[in-house]
Amino acid sequence: MNRNTDWKLVESQLASLLEGTDVWVSVLANASALLAEELEDLNWVGFYLTGRVVARGVGVDELVLGPFQGKIACERIAWGRGVCGSALERDETLRVDDVHEFAGHIACDSASRSEIVVPLHVGGHVVGVLDVDSPILARFDADDQTGLEACARIIEAHIGSDA
Numbered sequence: 001m002n003r004n005t006d007w008k009l010v011e012s013q014l015a016s017l018l019e020g021t022d023v024w025v026s027v028l029a030n031a032s033a034l035l036a037e038e039l040e041d042l043n044w045v046g047f048y049l050t051g052r053v054v055a056r057g058v059g060v061d062e063l064v065l066g067p068f069q070g071k072i073a074c075e076r077i078a079w080g081r082g083v084c085g086s087a088l089e090r091d092e093t094l095r096v097d098d099v100h101e102f103a104g105h106i107a108c109d110s111a112s113r114s115e116i117v118v119p120l121h122v123g124g125h126v127v128g129v130l131d132v133d134s135p136i137l138a139r140f141d142a143d144d145q146t147g148l149e150a151c152a153r154i155i156e157a158h159i160g161s162d163a
Ligand code: SME
Pocket: 044, 073, 074, 077, 081, 082, 083, 084, 085, 104, 105, 106, 107, 108, 109, 112, 115, 131, 133
């Protein structure tokens, strides 16, 4: 299915939305809301963060649930576990056409069929991930990956030099 997301428009909307904002929880809350509004056929979009952003009681090598839009999700994900922990470990975007084929996929919502996870960085460190789920098989294509990676670069610039 060709959704033809206008990624340049989404990126400029995100940049305008986040202008002058540097409190990470607000940045990520509004970023997840914008992506949920602008992208079709999603059932979850949000963030998992390491202790580099969420300091108290969270390690730099584990993920804790951050702001999101969607159903209740698992709170912690270990380094290397699931799609999110694997993207964190490899420090690369993971685009999964069929989550049932991904060994170790963590099913927070049984409706999820495809998923894309983009790592976030601050100060040269991977500090968390942007996670987007869809109930449609192979929902995300190469253009979506490029667009979400561009969004991740915009978000990174607002989540704090102290992260
Ligand atoms: N599916 C993810 C877990 C997070 S939920 O999708 C919100 C994973 O395998 O890491």
